[in-house]
Amino acid sequence: MTSPFRTPQGGRVDRATTVEFTFDGQAFTGHPGDTLASALLAAGRHQIATSISLGRPRGIAAAWAEDPGGLVQVEEPFPEPMLLATTVELADGLVAHGLPGQGRLAEIPDSARYDAVHHHVDVLVVGAGPAGLAAALTAARAGARVALVDEQSEAGGSLLAGTERLDDAPALQWVAAAVAELADHPEVLHLQRATAFGSYDDGFVLALERRTDHLGAAAPRHLSRQRVWRFRARSVVVATGAHERPVVFADNDRPGIMLAGAARTFLHRYGVLPGREAVVFTTNDSAYDSALDLHRAGVRVQAVVDARPEGSPRRREECERAGIRVLAGAVVTGTRGVERVTHALVAPFADGEVGAGSAIACDVLLVSGGWNPAVHLFSQARGRLRYDAALGAFVPGEELDGLSVTGSAAGVPDLAGCLADGQRVARAALSALAIAPAADDRLPAAPEPVVPSAPLVLWRVPDTSGAEGSTSFVDLQRDATVADIARAVGAGLRSIEHVKRYTTIGTAHDQGKTSGVLTSGITAELLGVPVQDTGTTTFRPPYTPVAFAALAGRDRGRLFDPERVTALHDWHVTAGAVFEDVGQWKRPRYYPRPGEDMEAAVLRECAAARTGVGILDGSTLGKIDVQGPDAAVLLDRLYTNLMSSLKVGSVRYGVMCGVDGMVIDDGTVLRLAEDRFLVLTTTGGAAKILDWMEEWAQTEWPDLRVHCTSVTEQWVTFPVVGPRSRDVVGAVFPQVDVANEAFPFMTWRDTTLDGVPVRLARISFSGELAFEVYVNPWYAVAVWQRLLEAGRPYGITPYGTETMHVLRAEKGYPIIGQDTDGTVTPQDLGMGWAVSKKKPDFVGKRSFARVENQNPLRKQLVGLLPVDRRTVLPEGSQIVEFRADGQLPPPPVPMLGHVTSSYRSAALARPFALALVKGGRSRIGDTVHVPVNGTLVPVEVTGSVLVDPEGARRDG
Amino acid sequence: MRPRSSTPRTPGADLPEHPDFLWRNPEPKRSYDVVIVGGGGHGLATAHYLAKNHGITNVAVLEKGWLAGGNMARNTTIIRSNYLWDESSAIYEHALKLWEGLEEDLGYPILFSQRGVLNLAHSLQDVRDSVRRVEANKLNGVDAEWLEPDEVRKICPIVNTSTDIRYPVLGATYQPRAGIAKHDYVAWGFARRADEAGIDLIQDCAVTGFATDGNRVTGVQTTRGTIGAGKVALCAAGHTSVLTDLLGIRVPVQSHPLQALVSELLEPVHPTVVMSNAVHVYVSQAHKGELVMGAGVDSYNGYGQRGAFHIIERQMAAAVELFPVFARAHLLRTWAGIVDVSPDASPIVGRTPYDNLYLNCGWGTGGFKATPGIGWALAHTIASDEPHPYVAPFSLDRFVTGALVDEHGAAAVAH
Numbered sequence A: 001m002t003s004p005f006r007t008p009q010g011g012r013v014d015r016a017t018t019v020e021f022t023f024d025g026q027a028f029t030g031h032p033g034d035t036l037a038s039a040l041l042a043a044g045r046h047q048i049a050t051s052i053s054l055g056r057p058r059g060i061a062a063a064w065a066e067d068p069g070g071l072v073q074v075e076e077p078f079p080e081p082m083l084l085a086t087t088v089e090l091a092d093g094l095v096a097h098g099l100p101g102q103g104r105l106a107e108i109p110d111s112a113r114y115d116a117v118h119h120h121v122d123v124l125v126v127g128a129g130p131a132g133l134a135a136a137l138t139a140a141r142a143g144a145r146v147a148l149v150d151e152q153s154e155a156g157g158s159l160l161a162g163t164e165r166l167d168d169a170p171a172l173q174w175v176a177a178a179v180a181e182l183a184d185h186p187e188v189l190h191l192q193r194a195t196a197f198g199s200y201d202d203g204f205v206l207a208l209e210r211r212t213d214h215l216g217a218a219a220p221r222h223l224s225r226q227r228v229w230r231f232r233a234r235s236v237v238v239a240t241g242a243h244e245r246p247v248v249f250a251d252n253d254r255p256g257i258m259l260a261g262a263a264r265t266f267l268h269r270y271g272v273l274p275g276r277e278a279v280v281f282t283t284n285d286s287a288y289d290s291a292l293d294l295h296r297a298g299v300r301v302q303a304v305v306d307a308r309p310e311g312s313p314r315r316r317e318e319c320e321r322a323g324i325r326v327l328a329g330a331v332v333t334g335t336r337g338v339e340r341v342t343h344a345l346v347a348p349f350a351d352g353e354v355g356a357g358s359a360i361a362c363d364v365l366l367v368s369g370g371w372n373p374a375v376h377l378f379s380q381a382r383g384r385l386r387y388d389a390a391l392g393a394f395v396p397g398e399e400l401d402g403l404s405v406t407g408s409a410a411g412v413p414d415l416a417g418c419l420a421d422g423q424r425v426a427r428a429a430l431s432a433l434a435i436a437p438a439a440d441d442r443l444p445a446a447p448e449p450v451v452p453s454a455p456l457v458l459w460r461v462p463d464t465s466g467a468e469g470s471t472s473f474v475d476l477q478r479d480a481t482v483a484d485i486a487r488a489v490g491a492g493l494r495s496i497e498h499v500k501r502y503t504t505i506g507t508a509h510d511q512g513k514t515s516g517v518l519t520s521g522i523t524a525e526l527l528g529v530p531v532q533d534t535g536t537t538t539f540r541p542p543y544t545p546v547a548f549a550a551l552a553g554r555d556r557g558r559l560f561d562p563e564r565v566t567a568l569h570d571w572h573v574t575a576g577a578v579f580e581d582v583g584q585w586k587r588p589r590y591y592p593r594p595g596e597d598m599e600a601a602v603l604r605e606c607a608a609a610r611t612g613v614g615i616l617d618g619s620t621l622g623k624i625d626v627q628g629p630d631a632a633v634l635l636d637r638l639y640t641n642l643m644s645s646l647k648v649g650s651v652r653y654g655v656m657c658g659v660d661g662m663v664i665d666d667g668t669v670l671r672l673a674e675d676r677f678l679v680l681t682t683t684g685g686a687a688k689i690l691d692w693m694e695e696w697a698q699t700e701w702p703d704l705r706v707h708c709t710s711v712t713e714q715w716v717t718f719p720v721v722g723p724r725s726r727d728v729v730g731a732v733f734p735q736v737d738v739a740n741e742a743f744p745f746m747t748w749r750d751t752t753l754d755g756v757p758v759r760l761a762r763i764s765f766s767g768e769l770a771f772e773v774y775v776n777p778w779y780a781v782a783v784w785q786r787l788l789e790a791g792r793p794y795g796i797t798p799y800g801t802e803t804m805h806v807l808r809a810e811k812g813y814p815i816i817g818q819d820t821d822g823t824v825t826p827q828d829l830g831m832g833w834a835v836s837k838k839k840p841d842f843v844g845k846r847s848f849a850r851v852e853n854q855n856p857l858r859k860q861l862v863g864l865l866p867v868d869r870r871t872v873l874p875e876g877s878q879i880v881e882f883r884a885d886g887q888l889p890p891p892p893v894p895m896l897g898h899v900t901s902s903y904r905s906a907a908l909a910r911p912f913a914l915a916l917v918k919g920g921r922s923r924i925g926d927t928v929h930v931p932v933n934g935t936l937v938p939v940e941v942t943g944s945v946l947v948d949p950e951g952a953r954r955d956g
Numbered sequence B: 001m002r003p004r005s006s007t008p009r010t011p012g013a014d015l016p017e018h019p020d021f022l023w024r025n026p027e028p029k030r031s032y033d034v035v036i037v038g039g040g041g042h043g044l045a046t047a048h049y050l051a052k053n054h055g056i057t058n059v060a061v062l063e064k065g066w067l068a069g070g071n072m073a074r075n076t077t078i079i080r081s082n083y084l085w086d087e088s089s090a091i092y093e094h095a096l097k098l099w100e101g102l103e104e105d106l107g108y109p110i111l112f113s114q115r116g117v118l119n120l121a122h123s124l125q126d127v128r129d130s131v132r133r134v135e136a137n138k139l140n141g142v143d144a145e146w147l148e149p150d151e152v153r154k155i156c157p158i159v160n161t162s163t164d165i166r167y168p169v170l171g172a173t174y175q176p177r178a179g180i181a182k183h184d185y186v187a188w189g190f191a192r193r194a195d196e197a198g199i200d201l202i203q204d205c206a207v208t209g210f211a212t213d214g215n216r217v218t219g220v221q222t223t224r225g226t227i228g229a230g231k232v233a234l235c236a237a238g239h240t241s242v243l244t245d246l247l248g249i250r251v252p253v254q255s256h257p258l259q260a261l262v263s264e265l266l267e268p269v270h271p272t273v274v275m276s277n278a279v280h281v282y283v284s285q286a287h288k289g290e291l292v293m294g295a296g297v298d299s300y301n302g303y304g305q306r307g308a309f310h311i312i313e314r315q316m317a318a319a320v321e322l323f324p325v326f327a328r329a330h331l332l333r334t335w336a337g338i339v340d341v342s343p344d345a346s347p348i349v350g351r352t353p354y355d356n357l358y359l360n361c362g363w364g365t366g367g368f369k370a371t372p373g374i375g376w377a378l379a380h381t382i383a384s385d386e387p388h389p390y391v392a393p394f395s396l397d398r399f400v401t402g403a404l405v406d407e408h409g410a411a412a413v414a415h
């Protein structure tokens, strides 16, 4: 399609280059610098889609993010729903179509990259219009570290839409000079296409930078598509401008009806005429600029309809000189047309009453009801708003620490004022930061502002169409009307939040950018209360929608959560290990040999550990180095048992409970010196327990002289397990006397291997004779290989977590988090012996005294043996009373407990399980039932230790 | 009538309209038989059932802001009853049964949609916990199933069930009767019924103090004057401890911000509700087509009704990881409520050291689904001065006896 509405010259598009795009299946052309909206308007196309629930044609109604009309779905280069035609920059090959308010997600994964950057500055300026540029220059010249972000493709803000002059030259020349000057300051970051979308406490502001879409196929591969900037600014200057506000009247939603300022933007910035015949409807002076500029550009301006009784005498004169008819004291009461406005219905308006009207033909109707300062970021930061009755708008109503608002965002009316205000606000920010302003801080001279005639605050034109406000649209995206607000008020609603929810106004894609203040005004009018009392609904981040993927950034796929692997990971992979996620760690679960399934592999691994020797990579166990004169005191308070009596060189098993007396972690503690312990935690509990220790040490007992440091990554740990483990460890570490008398159970020894320090500890989580080998991860592979080498004569067998679980379960050792669930005490686990009776206090002690802790029906850890010797009970199965008839009663069926762990045992030659059972220890010898796939499996309750209850193997 | 064009309309674009009349805006009377503090879902449901089940209508609901503008207006509306412990599943299942008839009871289109809830398992321990919960649910008469990954994919094809993601989906629990409803509609439905019964719903009326006589509360001081009360029920969610502090009652709840968010309206892609603990996010697609989701609480305490943005970023990462098709959905709006979290993640309901003061709090991140159930049981408790059996296990003194109902370790995600 051609572009009949493109002006012969002017605008900031690159006319030398043509780009092709498709909209609604039709081919169009445009230029770099166009938005999808400007290119469509150049072709004479206003309608974008039909509306969400009424199906009414809707078109482009504004020039940027506040547009409630032009929602599109992009199909190429990659499907993206719900974008605005006014903010999609044109690139070759763009394919899009209009949307009635609901988009469609791509079915293929998004391969684009997204990332995030932290940036710290003295002053962050949001908005590169005149006020923002003035503020940024002032701060930059003072030597402050500055960031200037602006959502448009180029700096200038409102100056891009007009013909203003500064220092007697086009204002955009000054903009270019300012941008160049900023670029020369090494401490200044200036981003265009970067929308500040969220403003939080303490100068934390988020911005989304769009980096590649506008470049189309030419986008460099190394650039992420979008970037989230996380700014931390000592001072934030909000210079976000203002949004023009429509006036509501009957049938105000037709394509061709747009904000007056938007028409001026399309003309000056994009070189596009919005139509041939215009009617301009206004309540203030600003729309006259649009009328006059369009007239000069060749549009026939049929009339300026000014709702003010006297209009604007000065502006009327200008219009008359240009031959434009001005109808003061008149309003637009309605329109005609279906897919495009064809007529504006104009009628006299006085004292709120509408007189008899007439139709004026037009193909574009421009509307201005005044300007709403864009206070979103201020309001998100919890700034209170004040209703300014003269402006008919909400403006910042208080000073915030570290965040100031300037320019038209603060309600400053003219260019000279905005420049001066930007500078003033920046200077105040600098002074609060004790940064002296630069000596030469000149800003350009703006023409003396002309005082405009006072605007009229008019939210809506009384509906004379007979539709009773049901076609007077307040929120075009939601198809919500004045009639809807009236119904809400009639239903008894008084709060603006209720009105919003009842009518759904402000909940759509634009989040009420044009409809919000109108709703407050109309609601106040209907209720007969001041607009200040009605207030606004809460402004919430984000200011404009942000793609999920942009916020996910790099945290996708493998980087979603750091994958932790041990120093032996590659060895495990080569050995064919099947891995299990344990917390963030990848741990070998078992090492199948060719033809083996898990069951076979685990039976083999278990048998090796019980009869020969096995070896495990236990490096993921949490390790915390606890040091300081009060280290023993801290541990005594956090473990249920006594740690201070532990001798240097010895090891003790310990249990930690929460304040409720429930077990939260367990592990062994090595005393390294009088004032130093190595605390071992479960793999999953490592970070939590370090936090726990820090929380108590820092917040409850800051007097303790103790430091806790994670050393999980500083040591690998290899348990060498089984009757032949002594032979293996003795062979690899000949300096160590591994005899039982010299190196008894629950002690540790330091040694070296080829000069490398190694720690050995006799700890057993399997019930077998076992030695744990600790070494710096750098030597992990070498030491592991040496152990394998030395173990070869005994058939040393690497085993994984599954075998580890079976071995420990056969011994009745619980796994915290598997055999416990935060409701289990040490006593419930049969570990009353690990709870000190002597210590005056420790975390959890008080709770043990509670009535419920004495309840004989508490669940206790026991063993279960399926009577059929065959069934492996599914973990998680529930346990019910024995039922002679083998039938379950109707629900609710009383439950006795559940199966926490369940395995096939090589040592027992039958399956077994651990379970938490009500009054479990008193049921030993009883038979209970476990429902498994609809049948009740009888199981015998046993003690929890099924293999070597005397501990002879372990201690030998 | 609105002019309607013949263009096909967007699915789900039209929510059912609200009625022409919702409630009066009465001036407070000098006193009421029952004063309910807090006009959220729980306070309004309690008012409704006081009138409906017990014929008690000389009741006021005092709300410091706008009705149901607290957590009731901010939650992600997940309704399910597949809780682990008997005590929990009993009250939530009671609530679910009421939900199933609520539209009719209230005469209000509450958009209760039983689209099922999947709770995903991503680790072997998740699997054990899930199976345990499913087995317990079945024995308690709650519909529950354990699903393998391919069955998960059948119910919700957009969940990434491939094995090469960071935390592959190992299966899920599924409760078919679970679902979502439209929170405002629910609250307004209860409010309208209560108002019809003659109960005064009084907004902009913050309770600032209590008048007491020995171990009885005789009235409340409010920003709209003093109001006498025969009985007082506290339904103030995140602000409960502010009120109980005035009475010298220590209640073990911590108030945290909990955030949620929505996307723009999208064509239907997500047929059910998915919750994941390990890849922390829960998400459904509401009736109009917006994706509604949330995650865990902000860890600090506060009343600010807003949270920190890194929580949202983390949630987005989780959402895109589990649902790759969400990549270019857009975050449209974020917000937070203040949730009252108890030490065992279960509610605290029932009597207090004051004879005629009743407590209802501690629902934390998951009390929307309980709304009709707790309204029912609390109304009974108030009317008969005796904890309803459904709430009896949730008494305040369980923190003294130790009879906790700990849903932390047990109950997938607590929403």
Ligand SMILES: Cc1cc2nc3c(=O)[nH]c(=O)nc-3n(C[C@H](O)[C@H](O)[C@H](O)COP(=O)(O)OP(=O)(O)OC[C@H]3O[C@@H](n4cnc5c(N)ncnc54)[C@H](O)[C@@H]3O)c2cc1C
Pocket (backbone or CB within 6 Å): B037, B038, B039, B040, B041, B042, B043, B062, B063, B064, B065, B066, B067, B068, B069, B070, B071, B072, B073, B074, B075, B076, B077, B078, B079, B205, B206, B207, B208, B235, B236, B237, B238, B239, B240, B243, B258, B259, B260, B294, B336, B337, B338, B339, B363, B364, B365, B366, B367, B368, B369, B370, B415
């Ligand atoms: C983001 C988020 C997501 C959630 N998602 C879910 C979910 O998916 N499923 C689910 O089941 N639950 C969910 N919840 C929890 C659920 O919203 C709450 O548990 C439940 O709403 C609490 O009950 P309520 O409705 O009465 O609370 P609220 O609506 O918070 O009501 C309490 C009321 O008390 C008022 N009040 C407080 N102090 C005073 C005073 N001094 N005087 C007068 N009035 C006072 C408040 O203004 C408020 O209106 C979520 C919560 C949040 C915040």
